[in-house]
Amino acid sequence: MSSRIAVLECTHYDKDEIKRIILKGFEFIGEPEVKDKSVLLKPNLLMPAEPHYAVTTHPTVVEAVGEILVEFGAKEILVGDSPGNALSNIDNLYRRTGMLSLAEKKGFKLVNFSKEGIVEVENPNGVVPTIPLTRIVKTVDYIVNLPKLKTHNFTLITCAIKNTFGTIPGFNKSKFHSIAPSPKEFSKLLVEIFRAVRPSLNIVDAIEGMEGDGPSGGTPRRFNRILMSYDGVAIDTVGGWMLGYKPYEIYTTKIAGDMGLGVSSLEDIEIFGDKLDKLFGADVKRVSTVYNVLEKISSPILSFLSRRLVKLIRIYPEIDDSKCIKCEICLRSCPKGAITRTNSKMTIDYKKCISCYCCHELCPQRAIKIRKNKLAEMLWLARD
Ligand code: SF4
Ligand code: SF4
Structure with missing residues (x-):
């Protein structure tokens, strides 16, 4: 099995430039089939924070992706995430992260995951027997995962796999930390959630990510890249590499590769854009955990x-x-x-x-x- 990733240079949050770059990426990975489909865009909206903190996916990336998918014939664009703090005011989250003004401007529909109800998805041989996902992920036709590339104190990195954790609404997220307290157990659970959600497409905001003690307490770090692939595991393999980790060092990447959910070996990933050795994040500041x-x-x-x-x-x-x-x-x-x-x-x-x-x-x-x-x-x- 092999996978294709586009790793494209992008130095500014300029919508037209990002659109041009993403369309170039689709020439390599293939255009998404979204005609007449309802599409959910799932950015990383960890907490109410303005885009310049580099904690959340930048609204300009969300806007560019949404516009392109409408041009490809998508029936409707929905945008949503469930923040880490279960009691967070969702309106405040969408306002501060720039999603509210984006939705008003473009006619995208903001979704409150907690109000959509829960669907329990069977989780064979899993850490938990069923996974309580927001119902919306099972009612839309197509999911576009829009992570931010950041270091993470517990899982070392957060990218495509970890971003699907946001589809668990409310207090179940903290309950899962109790059920799977070690990084390895928790990473297995994250991979199972990723398997249950199975985003159709992944586009990573790695223009400005985070290094050090991420995902919120680290330092913004310029990578000046957008990553695109239909394979979220391959995306994390390269994303982890850009943060200075080998694929086997990241539990989520390794476990997902072993489970056959995507490609986790760099040799089996075909990259359009940069050379691998140029991408390795040797100088990226690691998290404090060991x-x-x-x-x-x-x-x-x-x-x-x-x-x-x-x-x-x-x-x-x-x-x-x-x-x-x-x-x-x-x-x-x-x-x-x-x-x-x-x-x-x-x-x-x-x-x-x-x-x-x-x-x-x-x-x-x-x-x-x-x-x-x-x-x-x-x-x-x-x-x-
Ligand atoms: S430590 Fe942080 S989250 Fe906790 S009460 Fe103080 S400011 Fe709030
Ligand atoms: S268990 Fe410890 S690290 Fe986790 S939220 Fe509570 S005080 Fe913080």
């Missing part, structure tokens, strides 16, 4: 030791009181109820904390830092 380092220890004895070592490693969230505005988003998003508000101060109970970093991901003030104990620091320094 769990994947232990996976490199392969012999049974070392593997046994590494399991013991895991218990001694501490990579934990810490709240900076000087930045915290007591909005309680972290408290409401914590899957283990580990955060409380006492005496006008937010406190983390580390006995309950499973280090899922949801609080870090969703804090609007960037008031939560990821800290490491000495052992974690040593492993982090030795991670390559």
Whole structure:
């Protein structure tokens, strides 16, 4: 099996330029068959944040893709996502991320995933028996996945596979962190969600992504690229490479490849645009976590030791009181109820904390830092 990806240079969020580039990409991967179809565009709208924070898919990319699909004959364009904070005001999310003004301007329909109802999709041999997806993903004819290329503290990267997590509305997202607390288990669950959604097409906003402690607390980083493919696993293989990771280092990419959901070996991906060696993100700042380092220890004895070592490693969230505005988003998003508000101060109970970093991901003030104990620091320094 092989897959095609277009990796196209794009340096500005200019709609006409992005359209020209995407049409060029379709010459290589083939035009999407959307005539008379209802199409859902699924950007990454993790939290209410303006486009310049580089946390969410830029509205100009969403606009360009939507316009092209209308020109290809799409019957209607819907746009939607479910943010990480289940109690987030969806109108505020769509307003701040630029989706509201885009929808008003272009006649696209904004969808509230939580109000569409849930459809339980069978999940054979999965971490959970069924996956509760927003019903809209099963009523539209065509789904276009529009991720943002970013580092991610828990899964190392977020791109095509991780972006489908947003099709789980409401509190089920944090429940899944409890059910699958380790990065490996959680990554398997993410791949199963991706399998249940199976986007038809993936177009990545990698013009400006994020490095460091993403997906929200890192630093915006210019990659100046748009990635396009019908194979979301191949997209993540190349996206991870651009963030400085080999495909086998990313659980979601490896698991999805092993499950036959797409191509996860670079040799089997045909790239239009750049050469692979030019794309490798050797200087991209990695996330602070180190769990994947232990996976490199392969012999049974070392593997046994590494399991013991895991218990001694501490990579934990810490709240900076000087930045915290007591909005309680972290408290409401914590899957283990580990955060409380006492005496006008937010406190983390580390006995309950499973280090899922949801609080870090969703804090609007960037008031939560990821800290490491000495052992974690040593492993982090030795991670390559
Ligand atoms: S740490 Fe962040 S999310 Fe939690 S209450 Fe403070 S500002 Fe809000
Ligand atoms: S305190 Fe933060 S990292 Fe710990 S379980 Fe809660 S959300 Fe996850």
